[in-house]
Amino acid sequence: MVPISKKLSIILLCSFVCILYAIVIGITNLDYLFKHKKIILLLSNPDKVYQIAFSADKEVFQLFPTLLNSIFKNLHEYEKANVHIITMPDISEKDIKILQSFSMNKFDKKIALLFYPFNYKLKYTRTLKHVSEATMCRLLLPNIIDKSIDKLLYLDTDVIVNTPLRELFGININSQCGIVARSSTKADLINEWLKKDKIYPHIIYNGTKSFNAGVLLISLNELRKNHFTDKAMEFVEKWGLNDQIILNLYCNGEYDELPMQYNFWAGRDDYRNTSAHGIVHFAGPNKPWQPNYQPYEEQVSISN
Missing domain, CATH: 1.20.5 (Single alpha-helices involved in coiled-coils or other helix-helix interfaces)
Structure with missing residues (x-):
């Protein structure tokens, strides 16, 4: 036993x-x-949500589907985007509903559209004829966008996104001004514009470099801390300066450099360098929706 x-x-x-x-x-x-x-473990690896902003008037509002589609095609399976759209008064509720319907049907909840009506009366000098007053909206981003949001990508409406956004959003913002941007090829461009508007020498730009404001990676918290919008409005009300001049005066050349591929200038950069076509920016008077503009036809057609 x-x-x-x-x-x-x-x-x-x-x-x-x-x-x-x-x-x-x-x-x-x-x-x-x-x-x-x-x-996916939702607690340890939630969906990554990117914050993107742009502004528009009636003229370019109809072009948003192309830009939105280019963003959508470069979102990873577990990535989403909140797109903050600042609208000028000439954009109607009907326009907004049409775009919302398009987004809901096309992007399967990966892109959320948030609209902000721009009803401010600004004194504005149109330094460049092809640049709309709608671009002035970026001066108010720190006040308009929810205070819980810090890192934000601002895009002009004349861009096409051809690259995943995670590497771009992974760039650290180290400058005290809170802006990452690509430098212009002409360091003295801001003073040239000030002279054109007959404001120089009342205002002189002293920075050693200046940037193009069509693609900006922004720390809204830094701009808020520096009271950027208040300072910007002083320039607008007194001198009627445009937003790109104001942004450069604010940074005074002390911004972080954005790699070329995230603001590739169509018509100026070598379009044969396809590895640099991360975000193609159709800066200048020639735009991709014009029938006679062919060099980047492939990128535009892919995004439609």
């Missing part, structure tokens, strides 16, 4: 083997699921 103590030892050993087997099988199954079923 087997002693009770030995029976208990056998039972405990069998139980231990069963538990160990269950643990091993469980780990194996989990490993399989993680590798092959793409399980």
Whole structure:
């Protein structure tokens, strides 16, 4: 007859083997699921949501589907975008509803549109004829956008996104002004514009470099901390300066440099350098929706 103590030892050993087997099988199954079923742990790896902003008047509002589509095509499976659109008074509720309907049907909840009516009366000098007053909206971004949002990508409406946004949003914003931008090829461009508007030498730009404001990675918290909008409005009310001049005066050349591929200037940069076509910016009077503008026809057609 087997002693009770030995029976208990056998039972405990069998139980231990069963538990160990269950643990091993469980780990194996989990490993399989993680590798092959793409399980997301929502608490540790939630969807990444990018904050993007642009502004528009009636003239360019109809072009938004192309820009939005180019953003959508470069979102990873677990990435989303909140797109903040500042609208000028000539954009109607009907226009907004049409774009909302398009977005809901096309982008499967990966892009959320948030609209902000721009009803401010600004004194504005149109330094460049092809630049709309709608661009002045970026001066108010720190006040308009929810205070919980810090890192924001501002895009002009004449861009096409051809690259995933995660690397761009991974760029650190180290400058005290809170702006990452691509430098212009002419360091003295701001003073040239000030002279054109007959404001120089009342205002002189002293920075050693200046930037194009069509693609900006912004720390809204830094702009808020620096009271950027208040300072910008002083320039607008007194001198009627445009937004790009004001942004450069604010940074005074002390901004972080944006890699070329995130603001590739169509018509000025070498379009044959396709590796640099991360964000193609159709800066200048020639635009991609014009029938006679052909060099980037492929990028535009891909985004439609």
